[in-house]
Amino acid sequence: KINADTPIDVVIIGGGQAALATAYFLRRTGLSLVMLDAEDCPGGAWRHGWDSLRLFSPATWSSISGWMMPPVQDGYPTRDHVVDYLTRYEERYQFAVQRPVRVTSVERLAGALRVHTEHRHWDAKAVVSATGTWSHPHIPHYPGSELFGGQQLHSAHYGEAQPFAGKRVLVVGGGNSGAQILAEVSKVAAATWVTPTEPLFLPDDVDGRVLFERATERWKAQQEGRVIDQPVGGLGDVVMVPPVVEARERGVLHAVRPFQRFTRDGVVWPDGTQSAVDVVIWCTGFKPALGHLASLGLINDEGRIEVDGTRAIQEPRLWLVGYGEWTGSASATLIGVTRTARSTAAEIEQSLSTAQV
Ligand code: FAD
DSSP, rough: OOSSSSOOOEEEEOOOOHHHHHHHHHHGOOOOOEEEEEESSSSGGGGGGTOOBBSSSSGGGSSOTSSSOOOOOOSBBHHHHHHHHHHHHHHHHHHOOEOSSSSEEEEEESSEEEEEEEEEEEEEEEEEEOOSSTTTOOOOHHHHOOOOOOOEEEEGGOOOSSSGTTTTTEEESSSSSHHHHHHTTTTTTTTEOOSSSOBBBBBTTOOOOHHHHHHHHHHHHHHTOOOOOOOOOOSSSOOOHHHHHHHHHTOOOEOOOOOSEEEEEEEEEETTOEEEEEEEEEEEOOOOOOGGGGGGTOTTTOOOEEEEEEEETOOTEEEOOOGGGGGGGTTTTTTHHHHHHHHHHHHHHHHHHHHHH
C-alpha cells in the first residue's frame, strides 16, 4: 500500500476563475494549498476566447470575490479585459499557482488523494477540481460527417471571421456563441444559422446581471422550499449584446432547423434539397473537463460526478467547482461561482479540522 508523503492540505486542479475564487476563500483558513494549472499564463479559458468575444454581463456583475473587475468605458468587458482582471487578481493575492502543469490522474491512497501530473505528484487531504469545460468541446454527430470534405471547427477554436470571407458557412448552435459568431461571420461570408429549435432571444435590456439576479432568486427560493415563476430565459438564451442587435437590424438573425446528413461537399436538408458548404463552425457547447478524474471511477454516463452541493458523494475528499448548474446555480459564470467557492472552502476547512481531532 503506497503511503502518502506528508500530504498538503488542499490541491486545486485548474487556474481559472473557479479555482481563483475557491483559493480566495481557502487562503483565509490557513490551510496549505497549491493550484495546478495547465495554461502557460493566468486567465483560464478566457485566454482562448475569440477576438471579439465580450461578456454578456457588465464589469460590476462579472467579479469574483474580494476585488471588483475594473469598469470598462464602452458596455461589456472584452476577452482581454477579463484575462487582465484574472491575471491581476492572481497577483494581488499571491496565490501559489504551478503552471503549466497538467494533472493526468488522481489516485486514492490510505490517507490522501495522490494528484499525478506529467512530472511529479502531490498528495493532498482534499482536492478541488476546477477545470471548467472549455477544453472539452462538444460536437454532436450528424450522419456522413466523416464524408464531408470541407473545414469543421468548434467555437472554442474560432478566432475571427476573416479566414471565412467569401465562403459558404454553417454556424450550428443556438446559444450565445452561435449568435455572436453568426453575427460576425455573416458580414463576410454566406452564413446559414442552424439551430435544433428556434433560438430564444432575451429582451434587449436583459443581460447577465438580470440573469444572475434571477438565478439568485431561484436559488433563494430553493433554499426556502418556495416555488417561484420567472419569465422564460436562462443562461443559455441569447443576450442581445451590441453585435447581435446589429445582426438583427441587418436581418440575418434567422435560424433554420438542422440538415439531415452531410455529403462530400455539403449537406442534405429534410426536404431533400442540397446545399454546398465550405465550413461548419460548431457552436454546440462543452462538456465538463473531468478526464483527469476518470481514474477514480466516479464519472457517470452524463459525463458528470454525483455531488452533494460541490462535494463528490462517492469520494468525500473531492470537490467540484464552476462546472455549471450541476455544481451550483450559475456556478459557470464569473459572478455566480462565488457562492459555491465560499461553501466549498468552508466544507474543506470543517472536514480537515474534524479529521485532525
Ligand atoms: P476555465 O476558465 O476553463 O479554467 C479551467 C482551467 O483549468 C484552465 O486554465 C485549464 O487549462 C485548466 N485545466 C483543465 N484541465 C486541467 C488539468 N487536467 N490539469 C490542470 N489544469 C487543467 N461567464 C460569464 O460570467 N459571463 C459571460 O459573459 C460568459 N461568456 C461566455 C462565453 C463563452 C463563449 C463561453 C464558452 C463561456 C462563457 N462564460 C461566461 C462562462 C464561464 O465564465 C467561462 O467558461 C469560464 O472560463 C469558466 O471558468 P472556470 O474557471 O470554471 O474554467
